[in-house]
Amino acid sequence: MATTNSKNAFRTHANYLRAFASIAAANTRTRADALHATLDRVLNSGFLPDATCLNADINQAKISLQNAWGTELLLGVGERVINAEELIRLSNNWSVVQAYYVFYHATQALAVSRGFPRPDSHPKTQNQFHNMFAGRGAGLEPWTMAFSHSGPQNVPAGVNVNDQIHSWTTCDPRSQWSLAYKALRTTREDALPERERIVREEKRKNKRRAWKEEEQQRLARGRKSRKEPKFRLPRLTIAEKEDVNRRLRAHTLIDYLFRLRIRTNYEDSAMFTDGPERNGQSGVVRNDLLLLVACSLLVVELHIRLLVGSAQFSQWVTDWVSANAQFEPPIGVAERWLLFNNVII
Numbered sequence: 001m002a003t004t005n006s007k008n009a010f011r012t013h014a015n016y017l018r019a020f021a022s023i024a025a026a027n028t029r030t031r032a033d034a035l036h037a038t039l040d041r042v043l044n045s046g047f048l049p050d051a052t053c054l055n056a057d058i059n060q061a062k063i064s065l066q067n068a069w070g071t072e073l074l075l076g077v078g079e080r081v082i083n084a085e086e087l088i089r090l091s092n093n094w095s096v097v098q099a100y101y102v103f104y105h106a107t108q109a110l111a112v113s114r115g116f117p118r119p120d121s122h123p124k125t126q127n128q129f130h131n132m133f134a135g136r137g138a139g140l141e142p143w144t145m146a147f148s149h150s151g152p153q154n155v156p157a158g159v160n161v162n163d164q165i166h167s168w169t170t171c172d173p174r175s176q177w178s179l180a181y182k183a184l185r186t187t188r189e190d191a192l193p194e195r196e197r198i199v200r201e202e203k204r205k206n207k208r209r210a211w212k213e214e215e216q217q218r219l220a221r222g223r224k225s226r227k228e229p230k231f232r233l234p235r236l237t238i239a240e241k242e243d244v245n246r247r248l249r250a251h252t253l254i255d256y257l258f259r260l261r262i263r264t265n266y267e268d269s270a271m272f273t274d275g276p277e278r279n280g281q282s283g284v285v286r287n288d289l290l291l292l293v294a295c296s297l298l299v300v301e302l303h304i305r306l307l308v309g310s311a312q313f314s315q316w317v318t319d320w321v322s323a324n325a326q327f328e329p330p331i332g333v334a335e336r337w338l339l340f341n342n343v344i345i
């Protein structure tokens with residue numbers, strides 16, 4: 001039986017996902033329209049590279065990108081074969097995990113295509129996503145959206161953000177920005193206690209180290225040995241807490257998806273299975289995840305296509321689709337490249 005917490009959590013995060021997907025799709029109604037809108041936005045964003053990257057790790061870029069394509073394919077196949085409400089709810093527990101790993105692998109593919117070392121951890125990958133999108137400024141939302149200690153970052157011109165908006169407010173073209181920024185704000189706030197704990201542990205280590213140094217000096221002077229005291233975890237001062245907050249980087253969409261991944265894996269596995277109150281709500285969540293993933297991969301693919309060369313990239317797509325994704329109608333990258341393989345950029 002669903003708990004109130006599961007219902008509330010589902011309602012909140014379904015609304016956050018709706019907001020991000022709506023922004024990514026430019027409020028279009030179908031995946032094809034969303035991809036066309038994303039293509040236009042990327043081409044006019046000024047974010048695309050001017051030339052191929054001579055330092056690109058071609059082999060690793062291919063591996064990471066194929067990992068992202070494969071993970072997306074699992075999501076797409078699920079959409080084709082899982083139709084029963086109960087199974088959609090169950091699959092959404094894994095769909096949010098898969099959506100995160102699409103972002104994880106795609107971010108790594110883009111990083112090595114730009115000549116950077118492959119990030120070898122979740123924090124490094126998330127930081128790289130921030131640097132490659134939000135760190136460059138506004139203009140390609142929701143990927144450039146971020147929330148820092150000072151508030152919303154990269155807010156589009158003409159958009160008013162209220163990150164205190166109730167999370168259950170109906171998502172529409174006006175409220176979606178505030179809902180998405182609230183998702184980023186609360187994600188960042190969730191990360192603060194762990195950062196504070198790390199600083200508190202460091203303070204305790206410093207106190208223990210200082211005691212031991214003092215004890216060594218006492219023993220050197222012939223003093224009697226003392227029993228080492230128990231060092232309690234110290235509290236942080238207001239100034240120290242403010243410093244932790246200031247040092248914590250701005251959080252972005254990939255951080256939010258990581259938050260969902262942790263929640264469904266370890267904290268509240270009932271959110272997607274027991275949380276929906278009406279049939280059909282789980283299907284909307286799945287559609288939003290698929291839409292967000294498809295638009296996000298297109299953004300990355302258009303970048304990598306230029307960084308490694310159009311011919312190289314087209315061969316990757318052709319080989320991978322032939323070996324793994326000969327579905328009708330096409331799924332994932334095959335669907336995107338049927339639409340855009342004639343685009344000259």
